[in-house]
Amino acid sequence: MNYSNQINNEGFSIINNVYTENEIEKLILLIENATQNDSDNATFRKSQDLFAIRQFHKEVPETLDFIFNENLNEIIESNFGKGYxxxxxxYFDKTEKSNWFVAYHQDLTISVNKKIEAANFENWTVKQNQFAVQPPKEILEDNFTIRIHIDKTTKDNGALKVIHNSHSKGILRIENLDFDNEKETICEVEKGGVMIMKPLLFHASNKTTNNERRRVIHIEFSKHELPSGLEWSEKTLLQNN
Structure with a gap:
């Protein structure tokens, strides 16, 4: 399960058949139980177009045993090594009636426990008592994201679009990307598959047009310690690391 060349060169990789139908059904049940029992939680965001759970691994921790199955642990270790x-x-639930889309962007911020002065940490924001900051480029270049697809995701229900190798250009304003000479891919993923991507990869998603749900668990990983006094606000160690 070594996809590291593709991830490093293209900025992403799609791997299907990571989860069994049974594992996906168990994840769905755990999520549904959590949302029914705690709908007033501040980390739960609900609108006509989107339902989201922030800090998902802390809000629904019982999912972690199913998420980090043997396949995913092997994928992480063989492609990135230990220490992450x-x-x-x-957790994103893009509903059947969704007319919500996201324009091309890079994922430039990390979640931290507080705001302090730190060299090359900039563009601070706070949302729902959660501090976010743009760290040095070297941290973003080394991090990765895994998106677990609970539903089959196609161009018709909001699959991500990505620009190949755009992660290698550093932090870039979108208007400085020459779209006429870039390769774009719509990242269709089977139910039970995952998409791995680098944070600096330009990505976007369209509106849903086929009235089918698109549920995704989005997890970000790092192995970097932050400057003294600053901590990752959602840091959780992996059992196999």
């Missing part, structure tokens, strides 16, 4: 930990997770 969870830094952020979000």
């Amino acid at each position: 930990f969870i830094t952020k997770s979000i």
Whole structure:
């Protein structure tokens, strides 16, 4: 299960058949139980177009045993090595009626415990008592994201679009990307598959047009310690690391 060349060269990789139908059904059941019992939680965001759970691995920790199955643990270790930990997770449920889309962007911020002065940490924001900051480029270049697909995801229900190798250009304003000479891919993923991507890869998603749900668990990973006094606010160690 070595996809590291593709991840390093293209900025992403799609791996299907990571989870069995049974594992996906168990994840769905755990998520549904959590949302029914705690709908007033501040980390739960609900609108007509989207339902999201921020800090997902802390809000629904019983999912972790199913998420980090033998296949995913092998994928992480064989492609990235040991020492990585969870830094952020979000569950997205893009509904059948969704007319919500996301324009091309890079994932430039990390979640931290507080705001302090630190060299090359900039563009601070705070949302729902959660501090976010843009760290040095070297941290973003080394991090990775895994998106677990609970539903079959196609061009018709909001699959991500990506620009190949755009992660290698550093932090870039979108208007400085020459779209006429870039390769774009729509990342269709089977139910039970995953997409691995680098944070600096330009990505976007379209509106849903086929009235089918698109549920995704988005997990970000790092192995970097932050400057003294600053901590990853959602840091969770992996059991196999």
